Amino acid sequence: MSLSSYPFTVTERFLRYVQIDTQSDPHSDTFPSTEKQKDLSRLLVQELQQMGIADAVMDEYGYVYATIPATSAKPGIPVICFCSHVDTSPDCSGTGVKPLVHSSYDGADLVLPDDPSQIIRLADHPDLAFQFSNDIITASGTTLLGADNKAGVAEIMDAAHYLVTHPEIQHGTIRILFTPDEEVGMGTAKVDMARLGADFGYTIDGETLGSVEDETFSADAVKITINGVSQHPGFAKGRMENAIKIAADILSRLPKDRLSPETTEGMEGFVHPTHIGGTVEQATLEFIIRDFAVKGLHEKEEYLRKLTNEVLAFYPGSSVAFDVFEQYRNMKEVLNQYPQVVEYALEAIRRTGVDAKQTSIRGGTDGSRLSFMGLPCPNIFAGEHAFHSKHEWVSRQDMEKAVSVIVHLAQIWEEKTA
Structure with a gap:
């Protein structure tokens, strides 16, 4: 033919x-x-x-x-x-x-x-x-x-x-x-x-x-919901815990030289923030997590969870929900x-x-x-x-x-x- x-x-x-x-x-x-x-x-x-x-x-x-x-x-x-x-x-x-x-x-x-x-x-x-x-x-x-x-x-x-x-x-x-x-x-x-x-x-x-x-890749999504403490800004000293700043703190602690799409290739996976939004009272961060092995996927999710908890330790009045959603394998x-x-x-x-x-x-x-x-x-x-x-x-x-x-x-x- x-x-x-x-x-x-x-x-x-x-x-x-x-x-x-x-x-x-x-x-x-x-x-x-x-x-x-x-x-x-x-x-x-x-x-x-x-x-x-x-x-x-x-x-x-x-x-x-x-x-x-x-x-x-x-x-x-x-x-x-x-x-x-x-x-x-x-x-x-x-x-x-x-x-x-x-x-x-x-x-x-x-x-x-x-x-x-x-x-x-x-x-x-x-x-x-x-x-x-x-x-x-x-x-x-x-x-x-x-x-x-x-x-x-x-x-x-x-x-x-x-x-x-x-x-x-x-x-x-x-x-x-x-x-x-x-x-x-x-x-x-x-x-x-x-x-x-x-x-x-x-x-x-x-x-x-x-x-x-x-x-x-195997793929999951992660949504981090941060519940901060809102106060009138004129009377906020010692009281306010700004959810937007907490979210920014989490992002700032992500490594600059690894674990991101812009620093990985081949068989390397990554943790990639795709959306941030919210108010003083509540903010959300959305991520996609990628790895060729499910084990590596879970390791990256646990890394992100640990990082999030380390940040929240500085904000005793705030709380966080960490939700993982399976996408594909x-x-x-x-x-x-x-x-x-x-x-x-x-x-x-x-x-x-x-x-x-x-x-x-x-x-x-x-x-x-x-x-x-x-x-x-x-x-x-x-x-x-x-x-x-x-x-x-x-x-x-x-x-x-x-x-x-x-x-x-x-x-x-x-x-x-x-």
Whole structure:
């Protein structure tokens, strides 16, 4: 099978999808957290149905489910799911995205025209060294691009288009799942696993060309609620215990040279404050805790708890609540039980002519939760880089390679079924 002559539609789709604002909201109490995510989901259902995928549907929560029927009569082929998320990060504006295609990249600085101070430099983005002569897609300088994860969405859509229009390709039943709210940690909260009905899955939400990520952080959140002592400031001497200052004292004692995202790499975890707010009487601190091992996760939580108690010892009239919330766990615990899931992905990448790399991700994907929900689900590259920022970029060629990998992977599962 060769896709060399296939007129890929992935770039056309991607440029269309990123212009739809789908930012999620971590402070919302609705699901999905923003209704505008459904704007893209509705479009995807329409396009899937136009391809001939008749059962494509969006449910009340914004999830898109669709089926590409099997073309092989071989019995026992596992049902494979390909999954991406439609939302973009709350960390950077996703309103009014203007995608730009920089043809035949030559290593020169990419100056983003709507804010010329935003410059994508080769020195700051070493992966650009592998993109010479490729077509680089960026935003215009005032928003993120949305390659995380609309590149994955577009790649799955184009792979679906290829499989539907090439019924000679032998494969089993393929399920498609597009999720909302991944960026706020709720991407699988309402997914209907029985309705999905898949045996194994792949999120298409990774970075570098050729990578398969089979290991993620384990993740918890911590909320520290400080109850201080409020007094009229004119009569506060010896009485007031300012909850805001107590919170600031806790933050100031965090180490400057370790345990933070800005000082760690590789397999190192961290303690990361993400929100502070409150009044003299009550203040809250919110953290995310990350480590590849659950033991390390708990050690960091205990460190933060001890630090908090040490600070509160100086404020005898105040109290604190320290709450830990489980977010997700390292999917490698599950994937080690099903080594073929990763092996087939690596083989699919090699069939595209790309060097395959098995890596870890300093983060999480929907696949982390799905793996523990009964769907072993590693993460395959989508080509997205510098995500959650105005410097986000992806190349057309990498997206086309991802489409090819999805098609090859569908075929490999059919071939390997005895």
